Amino acid sequence: MKKWLRALLLGVAFTLVLVPAALAGTATVEELQQVFPEMPAGDSVLTRGVFAALLAEAAGIQVDEPTVDNQGEAWYLPAVRVLQEKGVIRGYPDGSLHTDRPVTLLEAAAMSSRVLGLPDGTVPPEVKVALEEESWGYTPYAWLTKVGLLGSGEDPAAYLTVDQGLAFLTRVFGTDPKAEEIVRAAQEAQTKIKDLRFTSSITMGFRPRPEAAGSVPTITMEGNTVSEFIYPLTLHQRMDVTVNLPVEAMPGGDLPEGGKMRMNIEQYLVDGNLYQKVEMPGAAEPLWMKIPGEVMPHLESLLEQSGNYAGLPPELQEAFHLHYLGEDVVEGRKVHRIAYYGRLDDWQALMKAFPTGLAPELQQALKEAGEVIKSLSFWGEEAIGVEDNLSYGAEMTGLVVLADELQGQALPLESLTFTMRSRDYRYDTGLTIQLPPEALAAEELPSVFPEPEAGAPGEDTAQQ
Numbered sequence: 001m002k003k004w005l006r007a008l009l010l011g012v013a014f015t016l017v018l019v020p021a022a023l024a025g026t027a028t029v030e031e032l033q034q035v036f037p038e039m040p041a042g043d044s045v046l047t048r049g050v051f052a053a054l055l056a057e058a059a060g061i062q063v064d065e066p067t068v069d070n071q072g073e074a075w076y077l078p079a080v081r082v083l084q085e086k087g088v089i090r091g092y093p094d095g096s097l098h099t100d101r102p103v104t105l106l107e108a109a110a111m112s113s114r115v116l117g118l119p120d121g122t123v124p125p126e127v128k129v130a131l132e133e134e135s136w137g138y139t140p141y142a143w144l145t146k147v148g149l150l151g152s153g154e155d156p157a158a159y160l161t162v163d164q165g166l167a168f169l170t171r172v173f174g175t176d177p178k179a180e181e182i183v184r185a186a187q188e189a190q191t192k193i194k195d196l197r198f199t200s201s202i203t204m205g206f207r208p209r210p211e212a213a214g215s216v217p218t219i220t221m222e223g224n225t226v227s228e229f230i231y232p233l234t235l236h237q238r239m240d241v242t243v244n245l246p247v248e249a250m251p252g253g254d255l256p257e258g259g260k261m262r263m264n265i266e267q268y269l270v271d272g273n274l275y276q277k278v279e280m281p282g283a284a285e286p287l288w289m290k291i292p293g294e295v296m297p298h299l300e301s302l303l304e305q306s307g308n309y310a311g312l313p314p315e316l317q318e319a320f321h322l323h324y325l326g327e328d329v330v331e332g333r334k335v336h337r338i339a340y341y342g343r344l345d346d347w348q349a350l351m352k353a354f355p356t357g358l359a360p361e362l363q364q365a366l367k368e369a370g371e372v373i374k375s376l377s378f379w380g381e382e383a384i385g386v387e388d389n390l391s392y393g394a395e396m397t398g399l400v401v402l403a404d405e406l407q408g409q410a411l412p413l414e415s416l417t418f419t420m421r422s423r424d425y426r427y428d429t430g431l432t433i434q435l436p437p438e439a440l441a442a443e444e445l446p447s448v449f450p451e452p453e454a455g456a457p458g459e460d461t462a463q464q
Contacts, residue, residue, distance in 0.1 A: 042163035049099030053079040106156035113140035117343035117377025147339035179322035189389035235269035288442035
């Protein structure tokens with residue numbers, strides 16, 4: 001595996017620890033009203049150009065002040081140019097932006113979703129919307145509906161008024177106080193549990209760049225996990241993973257039937273040591289290994305950070321937004337449904353949120369991940385018990401957009417998408433976790449992470 005891809009997967013894995021902990025900044029109507037040189041009537045129609053200026057303000061996108069050369073142009077055009085450079089506003093098939101035309105709810109949803117990091121080619125969620133699947137904006141409209149920002153009865157073709165546009169943007173780029181209150185209560189409840197068991201499923205797929213689509217095989221992965229925790233530092237997990245290899249694109253290889261390579265992984269975290277058992281095709285017997293201590297993070301800090309909603313840097317708190325979806329019933333239990341979504345572009349800010357005590361090898365690998373990742377966005381939902389504030393279900397889709405190139409070489413992959421679903425939560429059942437004798441006899445695995453070098457940190461000198 002190329003070093004940049006290994007670093008990418010490591011960076012994504014560590015980010016998953018932090019995402020549920022994020023709270024958000026809030027865009028207010030009063031702040032957005034300051035964008036107008038002169039406040040128009042609330043029931044007047046909002047144009048595409050004016051919406052672009054409001055969107056830039058709501059999302060915190062820096063817009064340059066007008067210069068002497070463009071002082072005679074429309075006041076919103078500097079924002080339009082910035083959003084056009086970022087691919088947020090793209091115009092009509094004839095290439096014109098038509099900034100003076102009224103903006104529709106569908107156009108507003110599409111532009112907002114791009115700011116939130118929703119890349120082209122993303123698979124839409126399973127949700128009913130008032131829009132045909134063939135529509136150009138079906139996917140972004142569906143995602144905003146999924147997280148409760150659009151109602152199923154709204155007309156996507158309707159023109160937005162000024163008041164409606166302000167309300168839409170403050171909803172998209174704000175945080176619901178009720179949702180924030182519930183999330184903080186969930187964090188507090190989490191600190192009091194003694195043990196936890198739940199099951200998860202995950203799917204993952206890479207999207208090649210259009211120019212590399214014929215030469216880069218499409219590989220997907222799916223798996224299921226049973227996780228058991230005894231707090232603070234004991235863990236047992238069983239995972240079955242299937243990697244789907246494109247047989248037709250990999251001729252002559254010794255591939256399993258149907259291109260499906262299945263692996264079973266079991267791991268224990270006991271007394272600060274991590275042990276893994278791997279069963280995979282071609283292996284005569286399961287392989288036990290001990291993960292070397294120098295690549296393990298400071299585990300107590302990791303667990304503390306994963307539950308510390310209020311302790312993230314302001315840059316991360318402002319990147320995510322919460323929305324209350326109402327009450328529901330999960331496995332006979334009344335729950336609050338909380339949606340969260342957001343985008344991260346500042347990898348350095350994210351690095352500050354990682355737990356302290358990371359080994360130098362991990363720090364180096366995470367630094368390399370920052371050179372590969374252009375942005376990460378997350379769209380998720382959690383079910384939190386009404387009576388006890390504990391989680392009883394979660395679903396999250398992560399979208400990782402990759403840099404165009406690394407050290408002057410084009411990257412063949414455009415994005416990585418993964419979806420995680422967790423369910424069957426059981427708390428304080430008196431769990432016991434016993435380390436098997438064969439795990440204690442396992443050999444220590446050589447480090448798979450590069451040691452920091454004086455040269456270029458992302459240089460890929462070898463493949464595995």
